[in-house]
Amino acid sequence: MIYYAMALYPEARTFIRQMGLKKCVEETHMQIFENENTSLILTGVGEVQAAAAVSYLFARRPPLEQDLLINVGICGSAQQPQGTCYLCNKIVQQTTGRTFYPDILLRHPFEEATLTTCPTVIKDGARETALLDMEAAGIYQAGQMFLQPHQMTFLKIVSDAADGSRLSKQQVEQLVERHASVIIAWSKQAQVCLARQQSELFSSGEYRAIETIAAEHGLTLTQWRQMQQLLRYYKLEHGDIGALLKELPGRMESGKQEGKHYLEQLRKRIL
């Protein structure tokens, strides 16, 4: 799953259109657009709103280890060329001075920069070397409760010189549109790359077989964990646990000793 967090509709419009996302009508508190692989939430402007929106999104749609959160938005910068899209390797929360570092493990086509998240629109940012936005630090802090640092990516497109000038909705849409297809394509492939690293060891069929046997032999929670450990090792060494599970006898005796005896047999067979 790829989760996009964007402050305002003009930033999101191209993404919604290009990915064919549909608005979730049952969501009344937040605007969320979805298809089967993607969720896009409009966070609103400012750190607190953004953090609240991301928390809301993940509380209702808990992310997995291979999922990604991508924050896309416009930003100000007097030093960087307008229209350029940057991937942020450091996020500074201006109000507290706290810093956040997303892990950048995967290759990407963007330039990198430091970003400062400010509580208000900066109108005199001529001397600021960092990019300036109003949401990223909040999104990072909310995101880190659900995600690991490599699962969060912050992409900012320079829209103005941090001098108080404002773009029209159409101008914002055009600016974002120039980068949307690259961002979408990269995000999909990045998610595929992460998913490849997170494959489950046991298939659902194997899980069911393990559960059936554990119930049959009356394994306690501790014994069940020990059994999983033994089978995990066996599968990694031999590639299949089906034959092994069939090979061992069914319930041998009644009473509490049954689980213990079964585990002993399994252990002896594996080691």
Place this chain on the structure above:
Amino acid sequence: MNNFESVSFKPAFSHIYIEEKALHHQVTEQILQKFPRAQQTIISHYKDVFCRSRQQFGLQKKSPKLILAKRENACIYEGARPCQSFGYTHFYYTSSVMNCLYDCEYCYLQGMYPSANLVVFVNLEETFRQVEELLQKHPLYLCISYDTDLLGLESMLGYVRQWITFAKTHENLTIEIRTKSANYSKIADLTPSDNVILAWTLSPQEIAMRYEHGTATTAARLKGAALAAANGWNVRLCFDPVLWQKNWQISYEQLVTETFETVSPNDILDCSIGQFRAAKDALKRMRKNRPNSALLQYPYQLQDGVYQYEQARAVEMTEQIKRWVGNYLPPKKIFLWQGED
């Protein structure tokens, strides 16, 4: 640019995080020159990056970053129980680098550190100062390459050369430099020193290939050890950790034979043999970080807070390897780790 066929991991040290305090240190400048294409980011403290919550050690190992920092607190530690003291009373270790270039599946660092990124403390002079302070109290046996592989990093750091030079001027200091690299050539021009021990960790080649990712081949390590020993260095050979696998007897007997055919037994200072062991909580974290490692998922037995092979298997392996090594070395040169160190 719109069509990405695939996205892969960035190369090691694609990013270098530099503490403000370390920014103008000579070592920092040297390292940065070696990685001109790296993305540099200034940080306040190395822990801002190294100690972030919920980092994925296993994934970070595929694209480790470099953190350059200045050491400010105590950095000489007493030797821990799972480590061998080789009979030294004042056994200590120090880490001028945290984490390793290599990626051994059994490595305890993945259960100890929150991050796989490498932290290099650029002010080695501070460690030297602390060593000198301790030397005023008593002699010191100091392992300098436990939480990293310093010789493996020698091209980048040159720390082994500095340590050896330092040891030469401090008689009551003995240092051990342990490695899985083939980098002896980087220090081969130095005059051997009595109080420096070069130690090579040795595993059968198939184990090295399967579990010790990125390390030098067994043959290359042995070649380095043989050259060092022939040049007059104190050379220690470490069959540690000894790992169980089907037909382990064949692999380890071959390893011992190959070792002493390559390195003259008369030139060896000593040898250590130790089975795999990991502290209880560390193994839990290691398994979480590397869920698909058969080596880590082996159902080890918990004994006195340390996970290890079941006793019969551990004793059989240790004693058998000791017998093979005993064909070449006298008993006083063979040190065992059996849990009671």
